[in-house]
Amino acid sequence: xxxxxxxxxxxxxxxxxxxxxxxxxxxxxxxxxxxxxxxxxxxxxxxxxxxxxxxxxxxxxxxxxxxxxxxxxxxxxxxxxxxxxxxxxxxxxxxxxxxxxxxxxxxxxxxxxxxxxxxxxxxxxxxxxxxxxxxxxxxxxxxxxxxxxxxxxxxxxxxxxxxxxxxxxxxxxxxxxxxxxxxxxxxxxxxxxxxxxxxxxxxxxxxxxxxxxxxxxxxxxxxxxxxxxxxxxxxxxxxxxxxxxxxxxxxxxxxxxxxxxxxxxxxxxxxxxxxxxxxxxxxxxxxxxxxxxxxxxxxxxxxxxxxxxxxxxxxxxxxxxxxxxxxxxxxxxxxxxxxxxxxx
Ligand code: NAI
Numbered sequence: 624x625x626x627x628x629x630x631x632x633x634x635x636x637x638x639x640x641x642x643x644x645x646x647x648x649x650x651x652x653x654x655x656x657x658x659x660x661x662x663x664x665x666x667x668x669x670x671x672x673x674x675x676x677x678x679x680x681x682x683x684x685x686x687x688x689x690x691x692x693x694x695x696x697x698x699x700x701x702x703x704x705x706x707x708x709x710x711x712x713x714x715x716x717x718x719x720x721x722x723x724x725x726x727x728x729x730x731x732x733x734x735x736x737x738x739x740x741x742x743x744x745x746x747x748x749x750x751x752x753x754x755x756x757x758x759x760x761x762x763x764x765x766x767x768x769x770x771x772x773x774x775x776x777x778x779x780x781x782x783x784x785x786x787x788x789x790x791x792x793x794x795x796x797x798x799x800x801x802x803x804x805x806x807x808x809x810x811x812x813x814x815x816x817x818x819x820x821x822x823x824x825x826x827x828x829x830x831x832x833x834x835x836x837x838x839x840x841x842x843x844x845x846x847x848x849x850x851x852x853x854x855x856x857x858x859x860x861x862x863x864x865x866x867x868x869x870x871x872x873x874x875x876x877x878x879x880x881x882x883x884x885x886x887x888x889x890x891x892x893x894x895x896x897x898x899x900x901x902x903x904x905x906x907x908x909x910x911x912x913x914x915x916x917x918x919x920x921x922x923x924x925x926x927x928x929x930x931x932x933x934x935x936x937x938x939x940x941x942x943x944x945x946x947x948x949x950x951x952x953x954x955x956x957x958x959x960x961x962x963x964x965x966x967x
Contacts, residue, residue: 631661633923636688640698641670642897643907648698650909650960651916657964658928660920665692669711670700670897681711686718694923695890696916699897716748721885722780723787724748725918726866726894728873731910732940732950737849740873744855745791746862747784748883750776751812753859774812776858781819787884788820788856789827799832800824803841803857803865816858842868870894877908877949880915882922889922891915905955908947910936913963935966 639648655662667685674680680703689695700711715721724746730739752774762768785802792800802820804813817835824833836844838861844851845865849872857865870879879894893911901907913932920929939945945962946952954962 631663633661633663633694634692635662635664635919636685636692636695637664637666638669638685638695638697638700639666639672640897641672641701642699642899642902644670644698644700644897646903646905646907646956647893647909647912648696650956651696651913653960654909654913654932654963654967655916658931658967660916660928661923661925669697671703673711674703674708680708681714689715689719689888689890693888694919695888696912696919697890697892698912699893699895701897701899715890716883716885719883719885719888719890720749721883721888721890722747722749722783723882723884724862724866725791725882725884726869726879727918728869728879730873731878731937732874732946735874737872740849742849742852742855742869743791743795743797744857744862744866744869745784745788746857746866747776747780747816747859748862749859750774750780751859753863774809774860776812776816778815778819781816782823785820785823785856788854789823789831792831792854793827797831797854799834799853800827801841801852801855802833802835803838803855803861804835805838805861807837813858820856838865841865845869845872866894874950876911878910878914880911880918882915882918884922889919891919891922905957906948907956908949909956909960910947931967932963935963938966939963 639645665688667688668676669681669685673682726744729741752772754775756773758771759767760769788800802817804817806814806817845868870876876895881892881894883890892915895911898907917929917932939962943962945954945959947954947959
């Protein structure tokens with residue numbers, strides 16, 4: 624692990640994470656240092672490491688660090704089974720109001736099921752059916768005779784995520800935003816989202832094309848003809864499902880990064896988990912976390928550096944053919960890391 628010797632000007636909280644977390648964070652820090660990224664790391668613990676050191680998977684000193692830096696790169700965190708701990712990811716989302724989940728998916732290795740995929744899913748991260756307003760109603764002698772869940776979508780929350788999506792489209796020279804909903808059935812819950820997003824779309828008329836899709840039709844169209852989509856914006860539950868479908872179009876979670884963007888902080892992470900089955904073996908693929916770090920470079924307006932990182936990844940995978948076992952290769956984490964540094 625880096626000891627923070629790169630004295631960049633932008634402080635970032637680095638949570639190495641559990642399982643393969645230390646190996647892949649170490650690789651990413653080395654690559655970022657080699658490309659001259661302007662980050663100064665504050666290394667903090669969370670997950671199992673947080674429980675071991677502070678009896679909390681999200682210790683207060685980690686939260687304090689993110690409050691200060693407003694920027695974090697997070698390795699995978701193992702969710703403890705039992706123990707009554709609340710999900711760290713949910714706590715971080717609530718604490719920093721990380722309302723936008725940004726999941727880009729791009730074909731990195733040709734020859735998969737789909738070629739030339741390049742789409743971005745933007746998921747509302749705080750509202751909808753994930754607010755957790757749930758309870759059971761007893762029926763006869765069954766205490767769980769019925770289960771009830773309420774979803775909440777606000778006009779303000781819908782506007783905020785729609786504006787984020789259209790602004791993102793403009794900034795990233797995208798052409799089209801598709802609003803995904805289920806307003807034909809969930810007329811209030813997702814109707815308000817569609818209606819508000821369409822109002823926002825009006826402001827971008829002539830600049831960004833806009834369409835809308837019912838979620839089930841969208842799921843099918845993503846498999847039949849994913850190239851018709853560019854940026855998709857949707858509610859929490861639909862976004863959760865569609866973002867994994869989109870990761871599947873480009874070869875699964877091993878190359879999938881995510882950004883969680885809020886009003887007071889932004890947290891970048893790999894989508895995959897802590898991979899306990901391969902932890903410590905030196906064969907973990909660091910590219911999802913590296914792609915998340917590239918998103919963080921974009922976030923701090925250093926697209927010049929993120930492009931160098933992405934281009935090096937492309938050359939290493941496709942010209943040098945250096946790949947970790949999950950991508951069908953034989954290289955270890957260190958070998959892949961060194962190959963990328965050579966290509967920067
Ligand atoms: P996982 O994503 O850790 O592993 C699934 C499979 O993919 C395993 O065979 C693993 O070896 C492989 N894999 C994952 N990342 C890889 C990488 N970078 N390089 C090579 N192979 C990789 O999912 P699993 O096993 O369901 O979860 C393990 C732990 O991770 C659990 O405690 C779970 O709660 C946690 N988790 C945490 C997430 C987060 O912090 N964002 C997300 C998903 C799971």
